[in-house]
Each structure stands twice: as structure tokens, then as C-alpha cells.
Amino acid sequence: MAALIWIPLILPLSLALVSSLRQRSSWTLWLPVSAAGVLLGVGVGLILAVGSDGPLTTGAGLLRVDALSAWMLTVVGAVAVVALWGGIPHRTGRSRNIGTFATLLCLFLAAMTLAVVADNIGLMWVAIELTTITTAFLVGSRGGHGALEAAWKYVVLGSMGVAIAFLGIVLISAASRTSGEPSLSWVVLLAHAGGLDPSLVRAGAALAVLGFGTKAGLAPTHSWLPDAHSQAPATVSGLMSGVLLSVAFYAILRVQAIADAAVGPELMRGVLVTAGLLSLAVTAGLVITQKDFKRLLAYSSIEHMGLLALGAAAGGPLAIAAVLLHMLGHGLVKSSMFVLAGRILGFTGSHQIADVRNLLRRRPDLGGPFLLGAAALLGFPPFVTFFTEVAIIVAGFQRGLGWQMGLACALLLVVFAGIARHSLGMTVGAQPDLDAARTSPAPPDQPARFRQVPIVLALGASAVVGFAAWPLTGPLIAAVAALGGVR
Amino acid sequence: MSSELYQQLLATTTGLLLLTAVLQVWGRSTVRAIGLLVIQGTALAGLVLTVGVQAGEAAAPLVAGLLFVVKALVMPWVMLRSARLIGVTRERSARLRPAVELIGAAGLTLLAYAVSGPILGDTTDPATRAVPVGVSLVLLGFWQLLIRGSAITQLVGFLMLDNGIAAISSLTSGGLPLVVELGATLDVLLVVLILGALVVRMQAEEGHIDISELRELHD
Numbered sequence: 216m217a218a219l220i221w222i223p224l225i226l227p228l229s230l231a232l233v234s235s236l237r238q239r240s241s242w243t244l245w246l247p248v249s250a251a252g253v254l255l256g257v258g259v260g261l262i263l264a265v266g267s268d269g270p271l272t273t274g275a276g277l278l279r280v281d282a283l284s285a286w287m288l289t290v291v292g293a294v295a296v297v298a299l300w301g302g303i304p305h306r307t308g309r310s311r312n313i314g315t316f317a318t319l320l321c322l323f324l325a326a327m328t329l330a331v332v333a334d335n336i337g338l339m340w341v342a343i344e345l346t347t348i349t350t351a352f353l354v355g356s357r358g359g360h361g362a363l364e365a366a367w368k369y370v371v372l373g374s375m376g377v378a379i380a381f382l383g384i385v386l387i388s389a390a391s392r393t394s395g396e397p398s399l400s401w402v403v404l405l406a407h408a409g410g411l412d413p414s415l416v417r418a419g420a421a422l423a424v425l426g427f428g429t430k431a432g433l434a435p436t437h438s439w440l441p442d443a444h445s446q447a448p449a450t451v452s453g454l455m456s457g458v459l460l461s462v463a464f465y466a467i468l469r470v471q472a473i474a475d476a477a478v479g480p481e482l483m484r485g486v487l488v489t490a491g492l493l494s495l496a497v498t499a500g501l502v503i504t505q506k507d508f509k510r511l512l513a514y515s516s517i518e519h520m521g522l523l524a525l526g527a528a529a530g531g532p533l534a535i536a537a538v539l540l541h542m543l544g545h546g547l548v549k550s551s552m553f554v555l556a557g558r559i560l561g562f563t564g565s566h567q568i569a570d571v572r573n574l575l576r577r578r579p580d581l582g583g584p585f586l587l588g589a590a591a592l593l594g595f596p597p598f599v600t601f602f603t604e605v606a607i608i609v610a611g612f613q614r615g616l617g618w619q620m621g622l623a624c625a626l627l628l629v630v631f632a633g634i635a636r637h638s639l640g641m642t643v644g645a646q647p648d649l650d651a652a653r654t655s656p657a658p659p660d661q662p663a664r665f666r667q668v669p670i671v672l673a674l675g676a677s678a679v680v681g682f683a684a685w686p687l688t689g690p691l692i693a694a695v696a697a698l699g700g701v702r
Numbered sequence: 703m704s705s706e707l708y709q710q711l712l713a714t715t716t717g718l719l720l721l722t723a724v725l726q727v728w729g730r731s732t733v734r735a736i737g738l739l740v741i742q743g744t745a746l747a748g749l750v751l752t753v754g755v756q757a758g759e760a761a762a763p764l765v766a767g768l769l770f771v772v773k774a775l776v777m778p779w780v781m782l783r784s785a786r787l788i789g790v791t792r793e794r795s796a797r798l799r800p801a802v803e804l805i806g807a808a809g810l811t812l813l814a815y816a817v818s819g820p821i822l823g824d825t826t827d828p829a830t831r832a833v834p835v836g837v838s839l840v841l842l843g844f845w846q847l848l849i850r851g852s853a854i855t856q857l858v859g860f861l862m863l864d865n866g867i868a869a870i871s872s873l874t875s876g877g878l879p880l881v882v883e884l885g886a887t888l889d890v891l892l893v894v895l896i897l898g899a900l901v902v903r904m905q906a907e908e909g910h911i912d913i914s915e916l917r918e919l920h921d
Contacts, residue, residue, distance in 0.1 A: 355900070388871070
């Protein structure tokens with residue numbers, strides 16, 4: 216069964232090779248979609264395999280899939296299918312670089328897969344840095360001043376952040392020297408956590424979380440995120456917001472498990488609560504006056520990462536299970552929203568919220584899902600985000616984070632007001648519809664229904680999963696247990 | 703290797719690392735900055751070789767050779783090529799006076815020794831005692847990223863930061879597993895290539911490479 220782990224690593228690499236050879240063929244854009252589909256299938260297969268046989272190890276112990284890794288693979292696959300399928304443009308052929316675009320997307324998928332299946336935290340770091348490298352040109356691929364500025368900030372801040380994380384990993388490796396041979400294997404570090412040098416682990420874990428937090432878009436090192444996510448093409452924004460942030464957060468969870476076992480949960484709890492509340496505060500401060508709808512979605516991602524940080528800080532089975540489920544729910548919704556934002560941009564030709572009005576009447580195929588997706592991002596029932604947000608907050612109150620969660624609720628209300636106001640303004644115009652004359656159905660060359668499939672699937676899944684979570688209960692409990700379980 | 707020779711080699715390489723980092727702080731010529739990086743990369747490779755041979759690691763010459771090729775030859779060459787392509791060999795403007803920059807650098811070096819104290823504990827291992835040099839490089843790299851406006855000098859700062867981390871890694875744990883070393887070096891090389899390409903694109907599209915002038919995206 217361990218051979219399964221190699222499929223999502225090798226397949227995207229070979230598809231990347233194929234698409235790099237066929238630069239002008241627009242069908243190459245389907246290759247990353249198929250890679251993502253296989254990734255999803257392998258993720259589900261690994262969840263079942265790990266459930267029956269326990270963790271799988273391969274590649275001389277460098278690669279290991281436990282229940283958490285299998286869950287993350289499934290999340291990456293599911294979100295990537297939505298973002299990549301939904302993002303396929305209905306007219307191609309103008310660009311000469313389609314093959315390069317598809318190649319980089321395939322490599323990006325392979326890098327994220329490597330990050331979640333690596334047992335060695337050094338290798339996990341290498342993979343996360345590779346995600347920056349593969350997305351650098353994707354962020355800047357639209358061209359223009361803004362895209363160039365965003366790409367520069369993204370690469371410099373992203374690499375600087377993960378360089379700090381690398382310093383943290385180096386210190387954790389040095390901390391393991393006291394218990395014999397230095398090791399970076401996550402399993403070995405967790406098993407010998409009691410023997411690690413406490414002061415080195417403290418410094419190392421704090422730096423690693425700060426560094427990976429940069430990549431996960433947590434405040435105060437979030438400044439690259441709104442720029443990169445607003446300038447990148449819709450597919451890339453959807454992938455980055457929907458799943459790359461979660462993969463970086465997964466690294467934080469792994470480091471947190473080691474630090475908690477070695478020096479107790481107080482350190483990580485302090486760091487994560489601070490980062491979480493700061494992220495919520497940054498979002499609350501900037502969504503109300505936001506003018507650009509892609510930036511609005513980017514800030515919403517910072518908010519959701521802040522919630523994940525609060526959940527991880529609370530700890531315990533309820534909060535961690537909610538964090539993992541929230542990664543799936545938020546990923547599905549956010550990738551759909553970025554895909555829709557890309558289509559709205561194509562329709563109106565403007566990034567500005569003020570230029571988009573009455574979308575429900577002018578383009579119901581865009582306005583309807585956009586409004587539903589915004590409701591899901593705001594945490595309305597029946598969407599799964601409602602259940603996970605409530606679970607994170609309840610778990611926080613239960614585990615002694617009372618005033619922090621109170622403050623978080625207040626900040627969430629502000630964010631709610633800001634996002635609700637803007638998304639309602641974009642979809643249900645209050646004034647008589649001056650643009651009614653321009654209202655037209657989807658252009659005839661556009662296979663509209665087919666393009667709606669991933670959006671409908673994603674929003675539908677996130678609406679149903681909250682109630683019909685029973686198939687996910689087992690994998691989620693196993694994933695929480697894999698992380699060290701009850702702290 | 704005798705203990706005396708080991709200590710001398712350790713002192714020489716770490717001394718060179720610190721010296722090249724401090725010299726980096728003032729001066730506006732990018733060619734000079736890249737030249738200093740060559741020396742720094744060589745010193746780093748020497749440090750890794752010294753510590754590795756002393757610890758009896760078989761892979762040490764391989765890792766040191768790789769570091770030398772990548773950090774002292776390939777990366778500086780890539781940067782020099784970018785600088786030549788765009789015809790910018792001097793920084794246009796400075797945000798701080800050189801004296802202020804130098805005082806800041808001295809302060810950061812002191813800070814590096816202060817923050818390393820609790821981490822080091824009361825070790826007597828000469829390699830571990832030299833960790834503050836690595837921390838200085840990291841802090842000075844940040845300093846350069848903060849105060850310099852030119853894209854190329856920022857790239858130099860990033861590499862200094864990375865050299866510092868590599869030095870700390872070598873001094874504290876005797877290096878990381880080979881696959882991680884290879885992966886990390888490859889990653890940094892790719893980042894330098896990407897940033898080098900972006901610098902060229904920036905000059906072509908904007909007509910300058912001043913990062914502080916990039917202010918289109920904000921809230």
C-alpha cells in the first residue's frame with residue numbers, strides 16, 4: 216500500500232513534463248485537473264489504508280502517511296479539483312504560455328503533496344519552499360506593474376518567512392542532539408520529546424511557527440497575502456487561498472505537537488492566540504473600507520487562518536477536529552469564490568467592488584453562487600464553516616481561553632458586517648437596474664453548465680458535510696489522534 | 703585534525719563570515735557586494751568542511767563542495783549577470799547614512815551575542831561557542847533587507863540571511879541530513895534565479911529597481 220504514496224508525487228511530475236513539451240496546446244490545462252483528481256482519489260484510498268493498517272512508511276523513512284497526512288492529501292486534492300477545473304478559461308489560444316502555466320500548476324501540486332507526506336520536517340520545509348518557487352511566476356503571470364510588485368513581495372517575504380522557519384528547524388535538530396543522534400524525523404522527535412533540550416526547542420518552535428505563519432498568512436507577517444492573492448490569476452488565487460495556506464498551517468500543527476510534548480502547551484498557545492487575534496483584528500480593520508473584491512476575499516482568508524490558529528491554540532480533540540474540517544470547508548468555498556471572482560473580473564473588467572452591481576439579475580450564474588459562497592465564508596448554517604467555527608469557539612471557552620474567544624467573537628462580528636455589506640452590494644443592487652439593457656445570458660460559446668459543475672459540487676459539499684459528517688468522523692478522530700491527540 | 707588547527711580554522715572561517723557581513727553594510731556598489739558574497743560563500747563552505755571533518759562525517763566534503771559551487775560561484779554569477787543585464791552597478795539612493803547603518807550593524811552583532819547566550823547554555827564546544835556569528839549574519843541580513851531599497855541589494859541581504867542559517871546549522875548540529883541540505887540549497891538557488899529574473903523584468907517594465915517605489919498595491 217505504501218506505493219500509493221508515490222503516485223501523487225510522480226504523476227504530477229510526469230504530467231508537468233508532458234505539458235512543458237506542448238506549450239501551445241490548451242488541453243494541457245486539463246492535466247493539472249486530472250492530477251488533482253488522482254490526488255483526491257489517492258487521499259481517500261490512503262485514509263482507508265491507514266485506517267485499517269496504521270501509518271505507512273516509504274522512501275527510507277523520509278515519507279510517512281498517517282491519518283493526518285491522508286486527511287491533508289484529501290483536502291489538497293478536493294480543493295485543487297475545484298480551483299483547477301473551475302479556473303479553466305472558456306476561450307484559450309491567445310496565450311503562448313499555456314503549457315508553462317500547466318507545468319507550474321502540476322509542480323505546485325507535487326510540492327504540496329510532498330509537504331504533507333514528508334516525515335522529515337526538513338524535507339517538509341523544502342517542499343513548502345518549493346511551493347513558493349512554483350507559484351512565483353504564476354502570481355506574476357498576468358503581467359503589469361501590480362502583478363510584478365505582488366510577485367516580488369510574495370517571493371521575498373515568503374522566502375524570508377520560510378528561512379526563519381528553517382532556522383527554527385535547525386534549532387530543533389540541535390535540540391535533539393542531547394538525546395543521541397540529531398534527527399529531523401517527526402516521529403522520532405515526538406517519541407523522544409522528553410529528552411530534547413528545552414531552551415533550544417522553545418526557540419526553534421517559536422521561530423518555526425513564526426516562519427510557517429508567514430506562509431500561512433497569519434498576522435503580523437501577512438502583508439504579502441492580499442497583494443499576491445489579488446494579482447494572481449483566479450485559479451492560482453483559489454489554490455493558494457484554498458489549500459496552500461492550509462498546508463503551511465499543517466506544518467505549524469506538526470511543529471506544535473513536538474513543542475507541546477517537549478515543553479508543554481503554554482508557549483505555542485501564547486504564540487498562536489496572539490497570531491490568531493491579530494489576524495482577526497487586521498481583517499476587521501480592513502474589510503469595512505475594502506474597495507477591491509479579490510482583496511476582500513484575501514482578507515477573508517487571513518480571518519479564517521486566524522480562526523485556525525485560535526483552534527490550534529485551544530487544542531484538544533474537538534478544536535483540532537474542527538480545525539481540520541474547517542480547512543476542507545474553507546478551502547472548497549474559498550477556491551470557488553476566487554474562481555467566481557475571476558469570472559466576475561472577466562465580465563465587468565474591474566477589480567472594484569463599486570463597479571459590480573446587481574449581479575443576481577445581470578448574471579445569475581455568477582451572482583447566485585457568489586452570494587451563497589459569501590454566506591458560507593461568513594459562517595451561515597447549513598454550511599460546514601458554521602459548525603467548525605462554533606466548535607472552535609466552544610472548545611476555546613472550555614479550555615480556558617475565555618476572554619480571547621470573547622474578543623474573537625467581537626472581531627468576527629465586525630468582519631461579518633464588512634463582508635456581508637460588500638457582497639450584498641455586489642449582488643443585490645438597491646437602485647433600479649440601469650444595466651438591465653445589458654443583461655444577457657452567458658455567451659453562446661461558453662459551456663456554462665459544465666463550468667458551473669465544480670462550483671456547485673464545492674458549495675453543495677460544504678453545505679452537506681456539516682450534517683452528513685458521519686463518514687468523516689472516523690478519519691477526523693484518527694487524524695487528531697495522529698497529532699498526539701488529547702493534550 | 704589537531705585541536706589547535708581545528709580551532710584556528712574555525713576562528714578563520716567564522717571571522718571571515720562576520721567580516722564580510724559587516725563590510726556588506728556600507729558601500730553602494732553592487733559589484734562589491736556580490737564580490738563579498740563570493741568570499742562569504744567560500745568561508746561558509748570552509749566552515750562546513752572543518753566542522754564535518756572534525757566530526758568524522760563522510761558526506762562533509764560533498765556538502766562543502768556543493769555549498770561552494772552554489773553559494774560562491776553560481777549565485778553570485780547569476781546576480782552579477784542580472785546586474786549587468788540591466789546595467790545597474792550602483793545603488794541609486796540610500797535611506798540611511800552609512801554611519802547610522804554601521805552603528806546599527808554593530809548593535810545587531812552585540813544583540814546576536816546577547817540572544818545566543820541562553821540558547822548556548824554553558825557549552826564548551828568551540829563550534830557551538832561560535833553560533834553568535836551565524837545569528838549575527840541572520841540579523842545583518844534582515845537589517846539589509848529592511849534598510850536597502852535596491853532589489854539587488856535586498857537579494858544580497860536575503861543570501862546573507864541564508865548563509866547565517868547554514869552556518870548555525872553546521873555549528874549546532876553538525877549539519878542536516880544530506881537530502882535536506884541538497885533540497886534546501888536547490889530551493890535557495892531557485893529563489894535567487896526567480897528574483898534575478900524579476901529584477902530584469904522590473905528594470906524593463908518600470909525603468910528602475912527601487913523596491914520602495916513599488917507602491918501600487920496597498921489598502
